[in-house]
Amino acid sequence: MQRGANAPRTERVESRAGRLRSFALAFLVHGLLFAFLYLGIRWQSRPPAAIEAELWSEPPRAAAPAPEVPQQPAPQPPKPVIREEPRPEPEPAPRKPDIVEKVEKRKPDAQKKEEKPRVEARREESVRDDPVKAAAEKEMMLREAANKAARELASLKSSNAEAVANQRRLEGWADQVRSLIRKDVKAAIADAVAGNPEAVFEVKLLPGPRVGAVRKLKSSGNLAYDEAAQKAIEANERLPAPPAGVTLDPVLVLRMRPKDE
C-alpha cells in the first residue's frame, strides 16, 4: 500500500466510496433477508375461505353495555410520545462540544415558550438540568392526580346509588332463582335434617346466564342435605334472564336451608 501525500486523499476517497459500498451491500443483504422472511411466511397465503354460518335461532339481544370506565389511561401515553419527539431533534444537529449544545438549547427555550408541547418537552429537558424546576414539575403532577382522584370519587358515589337501584330490580330475579332451585331440593332429605342449618354455595355464572361451577363454601353439617342442595342447583343449568340494564356479578352466593323459616 502506498502512503504519501496523496495517500490521505485516496484513502479518504476510497474509504468514503468503500464505506458507501459497504453500507449499500449491508443494506442490500438486510433487504434480501427481510424479503426472504416476509415471503417465506406469506408465500402460502390464500384468500380466507368464506365462512358460512347456519343461524339456529335469533341472535341474542346484546346486553346493556357496561357503564363506561372513565378513560384515565388516555392522557398518559401522549406525554411520553411528546417527550420523545423533540429529543432526537437536538441530537443529530449538534456535533459540537457540550458547552455549545447547552447554549443552543437555552436559546430555543426563550423563544418558543408559547408552543405548549414543546414547552413541556423543554420543561423535561430543563428539568434534567434544573432542580428547582423539577420540584415545581412534581407539584403540578400531584395536583393533577389529586383532581383526577376527586373526579373518580364523585363518579363512584353516583354509581353507588345506581347499585342500590340495581339491587332492587334484582330482587324479582332473585325470587325467580329461589323458586327454581327450591323445587328441586328433595323434600324427603330436607325433612330428615335436624334443625335448620345453613349450607353456603358459590356459583360461577356464565353468560346466558348459565350455572357454571358450583362450589360448597360452608357445609350445613348434614352431608345428605349438602348433596341434595348442590344437586338442586346443578339441575337448573339455565337461569332466568336478569331484568334489562342490570349486569350480574359473575359469582352468585346461595345460602340454602332445608326448612322454611
Add this chain to the structure above:
Amino acid sequence: MKRLLCLLALLSWWLAVPAAAQMTIDVSGAGARQYPIAITNFPGEAALPESLTQIVRADLERSGLFRVIDTAGISPVPTELAQVRFAEWAAKSADYLAIGVVVPATDGRLTVRVRLVDVVKQAELASFAFTMAPALTRVTAHRTADEIYAKITGEKGFFNTKIAYVKKAGTRFDLIVADYDGQNEQSALTSREPIISPEWSPDGSRLVYVSFENRKPQIWVHEIYTSKRTLVGNFRGSNSAPAWSPDGRELAVVLTLSGASQIYTLPATGGEPRRLTSSPGIDTEPVYSPDGGTIYFTSDRGGGPQIYRMPAGGGEARRVTFKGAYNVSPKVSPDGKTLAYVTRNGGLFQIAILDLATGQERTLTDTVKDESPSFAPNGKLILYATEIGGKGVLAAVSTDGRVKQRLSVSAADAREPAWGPFTK
C-alpha cells in the same frame, strides 16, 4: 412517598368498574312433597272379583305423587264422614283419607260410594259413586283413583289409559295392548318377524306400526276394536317411523324413495306421499306438536344425530338440541311445552327433557340403555323402554325427575312402548 401517592392516585381508575353488587340469594325449603293419603278397605268389596281399594292404592302410589298410609289399627272402619275420628288419622300423618262402601244394586250390579276427606281441614273434599258390573272392577278402581288424583293435585288422572308395546318371546313378536299398569294384556298382532314403532291415534281407536311380516318394513294402520288392518305404507325401500297428525287424518312417515331416509306425509287411509324434507343426510322419527303446526324430527344434517323442528307443511328446519353429540327420538308433551328425547351421555343412552321455552335441558334417568320415550296423556310421566339384566323392561319417570319406577309386565322382553290418550 409523594411518588407513591401519585402512583396510587393514577392507578385509582380501576375502582370505577360497574358497581354490580355480588348477589347473595337465600333459598330455604324444598320441593313438593308427596301427599300422604290413607285409603280404608271398603266394607262389601269382598263381593268384587278383586280388591278395589288395593288397585286404588297401587294407582296413587305408582303416580309418585302420593304416599299411601297404612290403615291398620283403626277400628271400626269409618264409612261416613261422621264416623271419622280426625285425631286418629292425623296421628298417622295422613293429610287425606278416602272412605267408602260397596253395596249391591239392581241387576247383579254393585254401587261403589266413595268419600274423600281432608284430615287437616276436617271436611269432606269430594264424594262420588259408580254403579258397575263386577267385571268392571279394575276400570271402576281406576276411575276412583282418577277422581282422587284430580281433586288433590288439580291435574287429570291417567289411571284409565292404555299402553301398547311389543313383546318378544323367542322368535315370536306380539303387539300388546294393555292397561297402563300392565294388566289386561291383549295381543293385537302376532308375528314371526319384528314389529316396531307402534303409535296411538289421537282418539285412541287405532294403532299405526311398522311390521316386517312380509320380509320388508311396511306401515300398517290397525283398528283396535274391530281388528281391521290397512296397509298404508308399502313403498319401494323402507317405510318407517310413522306419526299421527293431531287430527288423526295424516301420517308423517319416513320413506327412502329418494335413496336416503326422508320425511313424507301420507293420508292415514293410504295414498300418495308428499315429501317434506330434502336434506343430504338422514331425516327420520318425525313427531307432530299438539297444535299440528310443527314437526320435530331427528336429522344428521349437521354431522351427527340431533333434533330439529320445521313447519308441519315442510320448510326451513331449525336445530333444537345443542347439548351433546347424539340426541334422537323426539316426543312432544301433550301441552306442547316439553320435548322428551334420548340423549347419549358418555356412552349411556338416557331420557332427557327440554323445556322448549327456556331451552333448559335435564336428564331424567340414570340407567344405561333407555329408548322410546312416550308421554302420559297428562304429561306428568314418561314411559320408556330400558334394559335390565339383558331383558327389555318398561319403566316410567316423572317429568320433574322425582319419581322413577318400573312397570310390571309379564316376564318376556318388552320394547317400543306407546302410551295411549285419555279415553272418553
